[in-house]
Amino acid sequence: MEVIQVLHMNGSGAGDFSYANNSLLQSKVISMTRPIAEEAINNLYCSTFPTSFTIADLGCSSGPNTLMAVSQLIKTVENSRQKLNKKPIEYQVLLNDLPGNDFNTIFKSLPNFLENLKMEIGGDVGPCLFTGVPGSFYGRLFPSKSVHFIHSSYSLHWLSKVPQGLEESKRNIYLVNASPKRVVKAYYKQFQEDFELFLKCRGEELVKGGSMVLTLLGRRSQDPTSKECCYIWELLALALNDMVSQVFFFQNYIINFPKICC
């Protein structure tokens, strides 16, 4: 029995251990990068003045952050539009995540969210049309040349699959301090392939002159196995391995128990 090498986010949108109730860090990251995203979308709007504006959020998740970024983006465009006295425009918001994401919870919250958004913006706001797009962003998601602005925060560090060549790293879930070079290279190669495919797909989907703001996890150190980025996964792997051994102990206990009784 081995600790599996793939981690998934908790798909359910509710409960103490859900992503929705454990996503304060991701919320802070969206706030930190907010001025960059706002400037980008404002420049895009003011350079083209489209009558319909399609915004995609990739890796939208299900929780308080899901609609935070896009609502800020819509407010930014609306601020400029109303100042410049332009006619109301249509917004199409494409919320993307893997098919296992809790889209039901997002969709149920939309009627209230839209009511509040329109009240906050004030004035004459055009239709805000929200859709859910289930699928991996390492593949095509939207029609060709259909999206004006793509936003993705804290999602692109999730690889499309477990890299090949991790035989020497079986009891770990990511790079560790002692990872051999081959393992480091395997992760690096997988990221390169994934990111290239990501850019190719988005290149087909963005309208001419469209914009993209991507926020990725990074590190300050040159060393990819430095504690700065691996330590938490190393600790988690230790905990998981410990849990696995406990399961073995527990299984043995259950099996032996009737023998003690008899």
Place this chain on the structure above:
Amino acid sequence: MEVIQVLHMNGSGAGDFSYANNSLLQSKVISMTRPIAEEAINNLYCSTFPTSFTIADLGCSSGPNTLMAVSQLIKTVENSRQKLNKKPIEYQVLLNDLPGNDFNTIFKSLPNFLENLKMEIGGDVGPCLFTGVPGSFYGRLFPSKSVHFIHSSYSLHWLSKVPQGLEESKRNIYLVNASPKRVVKAYYKQFQEDFELFLKCRGEELVKGGSMVLTLLGRRSQDPTSKECCYIWELLALALNDMVSQVFFFQNYIINFPKICC
């Protein structure tokens, strides 16, 4: 206490009493109208040969019928395209239902469905991009002039709200054999308003020359209160009223029970 006058579909996509496991009638209706829908989409494709084709299904529900209609429509277009030796096209499928619909179950089934669809079609198929659009079709759902083909089966008999003026019909859930004219008129007026709004919205969303195939419940009799269309709802109202009176009885029993014990 009154029997509520609004009926909802069972939103959950699983379980014995789910719509998914009780939708054989709706499935038969889709099969019966299949030649009409196929002819309409084929004519549309062959008159314009678009490079991307957007199909919407309104009131898609969550169950075996959800993807049945759209997969037949895609197969029809693909059949013509391959016969005419045209280049692969992009499909965008917009699955719409109310925000309480079980979109999660649909989305989770999509990867397998797409794999099977591509295998069944065979040859070189373009991207098939599926999205969920939560919202009432008595309002805007899609961007202006963005949809080529709209399909809706067995959905448009659901009104947007309980009509006004049903004071004389309190213990019923729809028209009954003895409904006064005022009640008949109230339902008729609500349908007229709803359907007018529906057509207005779809008119804005369809591309020029786009098509729509709508399947609605009808009746042969001139009499709107004839048994042909009301009888099932009359029986259901009787059953619900009976259940409500049982609840009262049961409540009284519970309240009285401690008294008997003491």
